[in-house]
Amino acid sequence: MISRIAYVLRETAASFQRNLTLTVAAVITAAVSLLIFGLTLIIQHGFDNLLAQWEGGVEMIVHVNAGAGDAQRAVIEEALVQQEGITIDSWRYCDVTCSLADADRLLAGDPTTRELLTAENITTQYKVVPMDATQVDILRGLRDRYLGLPNVNTVQLAEEQLDLISELQGFVSTYTTGLWIALMAAASLLIWNTIRTAMFARRREIEVMKLVGATDWFIRLPFMLEGLLHGLIGGVLASGALWFINDRWTAGVQGFPDNSGMTALVVVDGYQWQVALIILVFGSIVGTVGSGTAASRFLDV
């Protein structure tokens, strides 16, 4: 077993050196496509942060002054209950803990502002799901009515930011997804071609191996390992680049105006490490599949 492992590793290393230019091209292509794949996931997560407060069909948020107690909020809740089944489908109260969690995501890129928010000064929220989200006039009427209630700080409507962001999210994710799929296909084909070239360069060895009784899997293995390494190295490079870009973006966003909405478009919650892991696994799979297909297809060189 040890001699077989040593053989596979030695042959893989030799093949890497033999096809250096093709290997470099395959690794770079894999890295670029995996980077765009990772960026797609990160951007998607950033948009999710931005839209976090509107999850679950929420179309209106009533912000309540900090420190308002149960008795003071009862007026607001009474007004909401009155509309239940008429214009409001459901509503829920987002308390201090819930509102701080929302702030964590919305102000992820602006830690200075986030630090100013505490349990004592943050506004809590009523999140309202309307009967019909398309009836904008009714929602505006509700907003005007709730703004007049005591202890209501502001009332936000989703239409003011949600539609634009959703459209932007769809646009960005469609094109970045298309791009990484195309590039990943290119990387896979390049790995496929690299392995084909490697097998052609070693056709006499393969012929001898088959004649002396090596199994097809034993012959394939160094080539598959080579493809796996193409994908894995590409994944490592892509993860490094992704970390760098995310770090620079996060630092840059802090300089944006507070009302730019960009402060939520960052990923600082460890999600980038999950993405790095996904990239490494995905890169390895693509590399192995590309090389495995070539190794099976061209075994009879």
Add this chain to the structure above:
Amino acid sequence: MIRLENVTKSYSEEVIALRDASFEVAKGEFVFLVGPSGSGKSTLLRLLNRQERPELGAVWVAGRNIVDMPANRVPMLRRNIGNVFQDYKLLLNKTVFENVAFALEVIGRPKHVITQQVPAVLELVGLAGKEDRFPDQLSGGEQQRVSVARAFVNRPLILIADEPTGNLDPATGEGIMRLLDRINATGTTVVMATHDQRIVDSMRKRVIQLDRGTIVRDQARGVYQ
């Protein structure tokens, strides 16, 4: 050890390499396959290690019909068959030792077996002391000896040789034949395709003659013609 039963192999409707060929080779026998180019000698050898499959008939090797043998069993079959070729098929980037060791390495033999068996077989073929040379540093005869060593290092039951002396001068060819004879004396069955009349006539082994895919003569202690 080897039995062909009514074997027919064609490459197209016009090109029939073997027609209804039947013969048997006992364990430890030495058999020459003779006949003009295109008579089916190489095809017959390729049938023995399952590089080719016949359309009709059965090919028995070491007690098993290999025609319908599953593909994953073929490597095991080939571990019992050594191959020697006219063009040696040596790996030019490997030394003599590495070329021979390669045959053991790729079937998973442990290192201590390789370090024990390779020098022994190189001694047998007369290449002791040349382990570190590369093929292009050897004569044609020496390269063929490496090829024989690689074929025999795993102690196969059968050794098939396709024109092993075809690229060698007569004296060197005789040396290779003495080597194959010595290997045959250890109990290994040898089947050799050749055009070399002088060698066949001098060794007086069994001769199977092919003509356009048909066995036209099977003679014990035979001669070329």
